[in-house]
Amino acid sequence: MHKESIFLVGPMGVGKSTVGRFLSEKLHYDFVDSDHEIEAKTGATIPMIFDIEGEEGFRVREANVIDELTQRTETVLATGGGAVLDPENRRHLRSRGFVVYLKSSVDALVQRTKHDRNRPLLQTDNPEQVLTDLMEKRDPLYMEVADLVIETEQIPVHRVVKQIVEKL
Ligand code: S3P
Known part of the structure; x- marks a missing residue:
């Protein structure tokens, strides 16, 4: 049995937390979410941190948490x-x-995030444009780190989890 931790990357609204929870249950691993960890450490919500410290301040906190959480095993x-x-x-x-x-x-990301108030970058008149731009910029970065790429659209969560487990 592998002991390597699993890191889910991808855009807002793709379902990292949902897939992560199910996957962790299946593997009997811990589940952590970097945003929740930042909120727990600061006692502030993500929108509050963006308000007070800007995206730059948030990214510094995020980097510290990523460094810490990626060192955990069976997570x-x-x-x-x-x-x-x-x-x-x-x-x-x-x-x-x-x-x-x-x-x-x-399109799917827009649908999944459209009533969301917790994502400061999407509080704009045109979230579709923002997500399009983000994906253009970030897709190569996600690809650069990925060991496995899974298209989640129209695939039920349990099948996404199964596909991941099969590749471990
Ligand atoms: C962000 C994504 C959010 C959160 C913050 C910034 C981004 O996390 O870290 O609002 O830059 O894409 P989720 O991907 O979990 O929504």
């Missing part, structure tokens, strides 16, 4: 959608575990 980690922007984060993800890129179309 499924759901990373924030922008975690791959930082080269040091990418290096930790690649070298410390098995990285799964969960991917889907921008």
